[in-house]
Amino acid sequence: MHCKLVVAQTNPRLGDLGANLADHVERVDAAIGKADLILFPELSLTGYFLKDQVDELALGLDADLLRPLVERSRRISIAFGFAERSPEGRIYNSLGFLEGGRFVDVHRKVHLVSYGLFDEERDFAAGDRFRVIESRHGRFGPLICEDLWHMPSAYAHFLNDADALLVASASPARGVEAPGPGLASQRTWNILLSASALLYRTWVAYASRVGWEDGIGFGGGSRVLDPFANPRGMLEGLEPGSITAELDSAVLRRARSEVPLRRDEKPWILAAELGRHVPLLEALRAEHAEQHE
DSSP, X not given: OEEEEEEEEXXXXXXXXXXXXXXXXXXXXXXXXXXXXXXXXXXXXXXXXXXXXXHHHOBOTTOGGGHHXXXXXXXXXXXXXXXXXXXXXXXXXXXXXXXXXXXXXXXXXXXXXXXXXXXXXXXXXXXXXOOOEEETTEEEEEEEGGGGGSHHHHHHHHHTTOSEEXXXXXOBOOOBOSSSSSBXXXXXXXXXHXXXXXXXXXXXXXXXXXXXXXXXXXXXXXXXXOTTOOEEEEOOSSSOXXXXXXXXXXXXXXXXXXXXXXXXXXXXXXXXXXXXXXXXXXXXXXXXXXHTO
């Protein structure tokens, strides 16, 4: 893998597909010829607090509005966030991956947030898998925001030998870091991203949005970390911007050679432990379904 990546930190207009598409196209055009892949934040094409707009804004993979991005993906790979309408009529919080003039894959957010300020389960169906994206630029493990907070998510990509985690987020800005300037939420995300890079010996690219919706601010903090958790680019402020970084397989090999965690992992032990708890797991699944009917 050798991939020159642009991470876009954007401020989408809530519900304005036309304006957000124009911003995507402008950023993609600026990256063509300079990068292999551009990564956008969660729901970058629609904005986050969709509420009663979700049905109106959801797009099928064949939607005419997506054609400018699909066509440009012949020259650069594009990962972007949108509300996806499936052929069955369900609507998902999705990260689309375009390459070679087509959708190579779509990751549907598995861990919807329905606590605190958020109620994603009202608006979206949940995804049910973590699958590595096979790109000409490498093997990418897509995650959307809350997905990274649940250990099995990135672990699944680790077992599937992903070269990099692509994390798209619309995380709220929370708290003031003490001591020193900065947001507590950015510090928390940096710890989580760094731990993922170290534990899974992988590149991590994090695209987070900025701006305001319904009185809620979004925290930005987009960054790229290498498999040693060293920052290779970051945005500290709360303004739109971009990062360019090179994801290098030589660095990946060195990190995995020095600490061969993937080689020495024993997932069959975890599988056996989970097998012992099958009745409990089924009960938890049924309880979850009942709570969200």
